[in-house]
Amino acid sequence: MEFMILIHGDESSPRLAPGDPGFEEFMGSWMAYNQMLIEGGHWVSGANLAPTITATTLRHTPGQAPEIVDGPFAETKEQFGGYYLISAENLDEAIELAKKLPMDSGSLEIRPVAFRPDAA
Amino acid sequence: MLALLTRRFGDLDAADDAVQDALITALTAWQSGVPESPAAWLYTVARNTLIDQLRRDRASRRRLHEAAPELTAHHTTAEQEEEDDLIMDASSLGDERLRLLLLCCHPALDRDTQVALTLRLAGGLTAAEVAAAYLLPEATLTQRVVRAKRKIREAGMPLSIPANLDERVDALLRVLYLIFNEGYLSRGNAHVTRVDLITEAIRLTRQVVDELPASAEAEGLLALELYHHARSGTRVDALGELVLLENQDRTGWNLDEITEANARLHSAMARMSPGPYQVQAIIAGHHANARTAADTDWAAIAELYAQLGRMAPNPVVELNRAVAISMADGPLAGLAVLDRLTGLDEYHLFHATRGELLARAGRPAAESFERARQLTSNEAERRHLERRATEVAS
Numbered sequence: 001m002e003f004m005i006l007i008h009g010d011e012s013s014p015r016l017a018p019g020d021p022g023f024e025e026f027m028g029s030w031m032a033y034n035q036m037l038i039e040g041g042h043w044v045s046g047a048n049l050a051p052t053i054t055a056t057t058l059r060h061t062p063g064q065a066p067e068i069v070d071g072p073f074a075e076t077k078e079q080f081g082g083y084y085l086i087s088a089e090n091l092d093e094a095i096e097l098a099k100k101l102p103m104d105s106g107s108l109e110i111r112p113v114a115f116r117p118d119a120a
Numbered sequence: 121m122l123a124l125l126t127r128r129f130g131d132l133d134a135a136d137d138a139v140q141d142a143l144i145t146a147l148t149a150w151q152s153g154v155p156e157s158p159a160a161w162l163y164t165v166a167r168n169t170l171i172d173q174l175r176r177d178r179a180s181r182r183r184l185h186e187a188a189p190e191l192t193a194h195h196t197t198a199e200q201e202e203e204d205d206l207i208m209d210a211s212s213l214g215d216e217r218l219r220l221l222l223l224c225c226h227p228a229l230d231r232d233t234q235v236a237l238t239l240r241l242a243g244g245l246t247a248a249e250v251a252a253a254y255l256l257p258e259a260t261l262t263q264r265v266v267r268a269k270r271k272i273r274e275a276g277m278p279l280s281i282p283a284n285l286d287e288r289v290d291a292l293l294r295v296l297y298l299i300f301n302e303g304y305l306s307r308g309n310a311h312v313t314r315v316d317l318i319t320e321a322i323r324l325t326r327q328v329v330d331e332l333p334a335s336a337e338a339e340g341l342l343a344l345e346l347y348h349h350a351r352s353g354t355r356v357d358a359l360g361e362l363v364l365l366e367n368q369d370r371t372g373w374n375l376d377e378i379t380e381a382n383a384r385l386h387s388a389m390a391r392m393s394p395g396p397y398q399v400q401a402i403i404a405g406h407h408a409n410a411r412t413a414a415d416t417d418w419a420a421i422a423e424l425y426a427q428l429g430r431m432a433p434n435p436v437v438e439l440n441r442a443v444a445i446s447m448a449d450g451p452l453a454g455l456a457v458l459d460r461l462t463g464l465d466e467y468h469l470f471h472a473t474r475g476e477l478l479a480r481a482g483r484p485a486a487e488s489f490e491r492a493r494q495l496t497s498n499e500a501e502r503r504h505l506e507r508r509a510t511e512v513a514s
Contacts, residue, residue: 001276090278091228112276
């Protein structure tokens with residue numbers, strides 16, 4: 001199966017920039033996680049997203065032309081910030097892999113991928 | 121009679137139990153008059169018990185075979201199916217039951233759903249029975265189960281023994297204890313007929329103990345449930361009023377159940393793997409084995425609550441420790457512990473306990489009883505607290 005891990009976090013919390021003390025360690029933990037997925041055969045795809053200020057939502061209403069909305073879909077304390085598309089045997093394995101993400105705040109949404117046109 | 125039933129049903133143990141049950145039923149039923157043919161009466165009662173049991177076993181087997189393939193059908197790969205087949209060949213029906221129980225209590229399902237699924241799929245209850253037990257409209261319950269089945273099927277939740285078995289067993293035991301407590305606490309509610317959640321919880325806990333003989337906590341939970349159940353007949357008097365532990369008629373406690381609980385607890389503790397259920401069972405065992413309320417070893421119980429608080433910090437445990445200390449060292453010592461407690465201001469038993477300790481210390485207590493009464497919706501408890509408020513005021 002394939003699972004999508006949606007990473008939600010608070011954008012306004014301070015984040016490290018290249019050159020800041022600790023930046024290398026911070027990036028290193030993410031690179032190590034990616035490497036773990038790749039070596040374990042779980043990696044399908046993953047990306048960091050630009051902040052929600054760049055977000056546009058396309059909202060569909062039956063019988064009407066789609067409405068284009070400036071901003072992310074829902075206004076909450078946490079914003080969608082990135083994702084991984086992974087391959088796992090079942091939900092239990094997907095949860096275990098998601099638990100290894102180097103995050104100490106925010107939340108993750110895990111959903112099976114129903115259909116992916118470019119899947120092998 | 122036993123031989124007759126055994127031949128008819130092919131199961132000596134079950135037949136034996138059924139005859140014993142029939143004799144116990146007779147003890148109360150015959151108080152108003154012995155039937156014309158006592159032997160025929162006993163035979164009929166025992167036979168009906170066995171038929172009920174068979175029907176229930178068959179229903180549970182059928183449910184398992186219906187539920188399991190349906191829940192796994194959409195996400196098994198060929199390889200996994202092969203592996204499952206191998207496990208199935210080597211496993212008993214009991215192993216499938218355990219898998220189903222673990223799946224029903226999967227952490228990706230919310231707590232209410234875990235409870236509903238456990239009773240509905242792993243337990244022997246109909247949707248109507250589960251709904252009635254939790255005072256829900258049947259449609260709500262059915263909806264919850266349908267949604268959960270869909271999530272299990274579509275979110276890729278496996279019906280396999282999980283890698284993190286200990287963690288998952290903890291979740292399963294928590295659900296069984298929740299079901300047990302719901303049954304136990306609703307006992308005072310005389311106006312509502314509920315299915316016996318206590319019996320169901322004990323039956324399911326027994327299954328888990330049988331399937332996981334290495335789990336000390338599963339057997340500890342079984343001992344805890346048996347100790348409580350042994351006393352359940354004396355918790356409420358003929359008028360439906362709550363009877364406090366110290367005033368309960370100890371001759372009415374079920375000695376067979378206490379004996380079994382003692383053996384279960386002993387067996388659990390022999391595994392040298394302590395946990396909160398075992399500690400709670402030791403505490404319940406102190407009460408159940410004390411011949412009179414005055415024989416209770418309150419100092420030991422206070423120490424056990426302290427131990428429990430260290431395993432799983434919880435203000436309610438601290439409240440119980442305060443009670444034990446007040447019994448061992450007097451109400452003022454107990455009140456001193458209560459005064460340091462925070463986070464229980466909305467909990468009726470905190471105020472009820474405070475009221476009792478204040479009354480014993482000869483201080484004004486009516487206000488605490490009144491506050492406790494406002495915070496509970498259980499009718500029997502409300503009446504009890506009202507009575508105490510009046511008693512201490514006069």
